[in-house]
Amino acid sequence: MPTPTSRGSMLLLLPIAVILALIAALFAWVGGWIGHRGLTPQQMMDLAQASGKQQPGFRRAHSKGICFAGTFAPTAEAAKLSTARAFSQRSIPVIGRFSASSNNPYAPDGASPVRGMAVQIKTDDGQEWRIAMNSFPFFAASTPQGFQQMNEAGVPDPATGKPDPNKMKALLVAHPEIAAFMAWAKTAPKSDSLGSTRFNGVNAFRLTDAHGVERMVRWSMRPRTPVVAMTPEQLKTADVNFLAADLDKRLAAGPLVWDMVVQIAAPGDPITDPSKAWPENRQEATIATLTVVHAEPQANGPCRDLNFDPLILPTGIAASDDPVLHARSAAYSVSFNRREREISQGKTAQPNVQNGSAR
Amino acid sequence: MNRPHHFNLLARVLHWAMAIAILSMLFVGAGMVVSLQYRDQLLALHRPLGIAILLLAIVRLVNRLTRPIPALPADLPAIQKFAAHASHWLLYGLMLAMPLIGWAMLSAGGYPIPMVGGVHLPAILPHSPVIYGWLRPLHGVLAYVLFFTILGHFGAALFHAWVRRDEVFGQMAKGEPK
Numbered sequence: 001m002p003t004p005t006s007r008g009s010m011l012l013l014l015p016i017a018v019i020l021a022l023i024a025a026l027f028a029w030v031g032g033w034i035g036h037r038g039l040t041p042q043q044m045m046d047l048a049q050a051s052g053k054q055q056p057g058f059r060r061a062h063s064k065g066i067c068f069a070g071t072f073a074p075t076a077e078a079a080k081l082s083t084a085r086a087f088s089q090r091s092i093p094v095i096g097r098f099s100a101s102s103n104n105p106y107a108p109d110g111a112s113p114v115r116g117m118a119v120q121i122k123t124d125d126g127q128e129w130r131i132a133m134n135s136f137p138f139f140a141a142s143t144p145q146g147f148q149q150m151n152e153a154g155v156p157d158p159a160t161g162k163p164d165p166n167k168m169k170a171l172l173v174a175h176p177e178i179a180a181f182m183a184w185a186k187t188a189p190k191s192d193s194l195g196s197t198r199f200n201g202v203n204a205f206r207l208t209d210a211h212g213v214e215r216m217v218r219w220s221m222r223p224r225t226p227v228v229a230m231t232p233e234q235l236k237t238a239d240v241n242f243l244a245a246d247l248d249k250r251l252a253a254g255p256l257v258w259d260m261v262v263q264i265a266a267p268g269d270p271i272t273d274p275s276k277a278w279p280e281n282r283q284e285a286t287i288a289t290l291t292v293v294h295a296e297p298q299a300n301g302p303c304r305d306l307n308f309d310p311l312i313l314p315t316g317i318a319a320s321d322d323p324v325l326h327a328r329s330a331a332y333s334v335s336f337n338r339r340e341r342e343i344s345q346g347k348t349a350q351p352n353v354q355n356g357s358a359r
Numbered sequence: 360m361n362r363p364h365h366f367n368l369l370a371r372v373l374h375w376a377m378a379i380a381i382l383s384m385l386f387v388g389a390g391m392v393v394s395l396q397y398r399d400q401l402l403a404l405h406r407p408l409g410i411a412i413l414l415l416a417i418v419r420l421v422n423r424l425t426r427p428i429p430a431l432p433a434d435l436p437a438i439q440k441f442a443a444h445a446s447h448w449l450l451y452g453l454m455l456a457m458p459l460i461g462w463a464m465l466s467a468g469g470y471p472i473p474m475v476g477g478v479h480l481p482a483i484l485p486h487s488p489v490i491y492g493w494l495r496p497l498h499g500v501l502a503y504v505l506f507f508t509i510l511g512h513f514g515a516a517l518f519h520a521w522v523r524r525d526e527v528f529g530q531m532a533k534g535e536p537k
Binding site (some may be wrong): 006007008009010012013015016017019020023024026027031032037038039040041044086087123125126127128129144166306307311312314315319323326328330331333336337340341342343344345 | 385386389390392393394395396397398399417468469470471476477479486487488489490491492493495496497506510513514518521522523524
């Protein structure tokens with residue numbers, strides 16, 4: 001046995017306690033428990049679920065949705081732009097989701113200013129690509145902070161029941177780009193069908209080809225079904241779920257097809273600002289067709305429990321530094337964690353097979 | 360029984376390497392869930408590092424169970440001996456459980472599990488919102504349990520080194536004299 005050496009003073013417990021407290025404090029700071037860390041995805045989702053008519057077990061935004069199934073078929077052009085297997089595999093079965101922008105899963109389709117389309121593409125090399133697109137041509141704000149401030153400004157003032165006009169003024173001073181989005185939301189024509197809706201992935205991604213050449217692109221799904229715009233009166237009087245009914249009717253008659261087109265950035269184009277559209281005359285390439293053949297309610301559909309995180313990307317496609325893109329990934333994860341937790345605790349309003357409007 | 364005065368070289372190398380890896384993992388994990396901008400990059404680091412820790416933890420457990428280890432000081436109070444043994448086995452349990460729960464949780468969440476260079480791990484559980492809804496918070500809670508256990512372990516090590524001035528710290532810090 002080694003002979004015991006002389007013991008140290010118990011006062012040495014003090015520096016030990018200080019060292020442990022410093023490590024704990026650093027951990028608490030990194031984890032966002034102490035100190036000001038700026039906007040977090042939790043704060044964004046707190047605001048989202050506190051506004052509107054959030055239902056447990058549903059997404060914190062784009063809660064109303066319809067699952068779909070179909071195929072993704074790349075064109076010969078696609079493989080020249082990226083080594084991603086999705087750009088060379090002949091035909092890939094996919095699932096996806098159409099959505100309305102509100103967090104109320106029972107919101108009337110005619111009232112939704114924005115529609116969404118999400119797609120999951122799993123290729124035969126085991127890789128996966130998830131795409132989340134919207135019907136707006138550019139995003140509301142340049143940054144997640146601007147988007148959050150916009151949503152804060154939209155919360156009704158308890159005194160008047162209406163958003164505070166001063167907050168809205170302050171918002172447009174701090175984030176002038178939001179005015180363009182508001183103008184779009186007010187004036188853009190709405191088509192009478194999801195099948196004729198164009199969906200845009202407003203964030204930029206980097207495609208890498210077989211020679212290592214990189215191109216920054218933004219993609220969109222352009223419908224082959226002709227657009228028939230609805231009047232404001234028609235939107236107001238249309239059935240709550242007219243888009244689902246229309247989809248069923250059209251799919252009974254045949255598949256719906258979109259061309260996936262990428263717009264290729266020129267030097268100087270705003271890569272990291274999704275609120276700025278790139279000029280119309282940029283070089284474009286049609287990289288795939290998306291054929292939707294089947295739709296079903298999300299309550300029991302395969303799209304319900306998928307997080308369409310736009311940063312789930314295969315080799316050959318990478319994210320840009322667009323802060324909104326990264327914030328979307330972070331926020332969707334929080335939304336997914338919260339709703340799956342609610343479902344696991346039986347606190348969900350889903351599935352709701354009796355009420356067909358929970359699609 | 361003829362017990363060594365120090366942990367063997369493999370145990371010591373694994374201990375210090377994994378101390379760095381596990382602490383990095385805890386900080387990456389705590390930071391990524393509240394980050395708006397860097398979540399994906401941190402997650403891309405978190406997944407393969409977690410699997411690396413799982414593999415190293417298996418090697419370490421086998422080494423721990425099959426090779427003789429130095430004894431705690433004979434005069435150590437029983438309560439401290441118990442705390443030492445309990446915390447060591449808790450650390451082993453958590454360093455094996457955390458990566459497995461992370462892997463299982465991503466499987467149940469329907470997520471792909473990419474490592475590096477396009478390699479993917481297979482799912483080890485079915486896609487299930489109920490399982491994901493339990494495993495995801497469990498992963499977070501156990502991360503904090505692991506963090507505080509490591510903190511206690513580190514505090515005890517410093518107590519042995521600075522206050523008791525016994526052989527315990529040296530058993531893991533130094534090899535047998537040549």
